Amino acid sequence: MRVTADREICVGAGLCALTAPEVFDQDDDGVVTVLAxxxxxxxxxxxxxAGALCPSGAVRVVG
Numbered sequence: 001m002r003v004t005a006d007r008e009i010c011v012g013a014g015l016c017a018l019t020a021p022e023v024f025d026q027d028d029d030g031v032v033t034v035l036a037x038x039x040x041x042x043x044x045x046x047x048x049x050a051g052a053l054c055p056s057g058a059v060r061v062v063g
Contacts, residue, residue: 001038001044001047002037003024003047004037004059005059006057011058012026012029012030014026014030015050015053015054016032016050016051016059020043023035024047
């Protein structure tokens, strides 16, 4: 699994960081930061859910 985030289109809703805190965080401006680009199985389901919940489509989970 590979996780990416487009910081240019992130609206700072924070759903990713709330849903998968081991994979995502937000910087001081509220913009998404990827903490684990290749999360393990234990964080995979949460990462996928975060991708589905992202209102701007900034979060992508492949694999």
